[in-house]
Amino acid sequence: MSPDRDRETDRTYLLRALALAAAGAARGEGGPFGALVVRVGAAERESPGEVVGEGCNRVVACNDPTAHAEIVAIRDACRRLGRFHLEDCVLYASSEPCPMCLAAACWARVQRIVYANPRAVAAAVGFCDDDLYCELSLPPAERRVPLEHLALPGADAPLRAWFADPARVRY
């Protein structure tokens, strides 16, 4: 496809992510965020793709602080495809992913991420994604949520046992 056609495809999917955002928030499921996972094939630009996962923010509906739209969409796609990697997929998000969702997309190995609203726009209506990026860049001792290391003898035994297991599945 041509670059113009690519951009048109991106716009189409982002509009759908924005529609999911609006609908989920109108139902009171959570914040105004939506996301899609689109399978585009091994060669990224070969087709406009197929939606294999989607979701809206459901933090409030599910009492689940991890139920951000991107996480919901990634879990949906992996469930439908029956695998834990999405190398052949693109993640579309109505707003810039928070660090949790960005890291989740990396673990899922999506090809790329496209979003519509920068984090500053979400911050203007009270979402703290930008603060969270700042928080995570601080040394552990300076964060609001302290992160403490406690050394224990033999703590690495589960890691070593896993590494020694020829049947281990890497992810």
Place this chain on the structure above:
Amino acid sequence: MSPDRDRETDRTYLLRALALAAAGAARGEGGPFGALVVRVGAAERESPGEVVGEGCNRVVACNDPTAHAEIVAIRDACRRLGRFHLEDCVLYASSEPCPMCLAAACWARVQRIVYANPRAVAAAVGFCDDDLYCELSLPPAERRVPLEHLALPGADAPLRAWFADPARVRY
């Protein structure tokens, strides 16, 4: 409680997180990681606490790249407690949380996080948490997973509608 007693409590819960890590990996559910959410009350040090959520890594068993032990434990605790914040809880993890889990703990507002194995120990057996911390600190254009902003007219409408809704629930 005394500081010594606190440390003994931390050790006890970390040993349980390590046991969850070993058991989950032995069952082939995923990587060798375990986590607990312990409710300690409004005043953090007032009691040894009560386990309200636990889990092991289930990425392989569930085909879910977000099913890290900490995420599983946070979701379990929120489900059991029927709320999406855990201000009165401590998260214990067998290994240092990855950026996804660290951000999830911030969203869940846990009081603090205690872990046993530093990320370097997990890296030594092939886990890329440390790489992921480095990746997320790069400018978007330099990352393995490109993050692209595509401006769309009216993209902020769902955010503005949410902000204008007096029934919105903040999280």
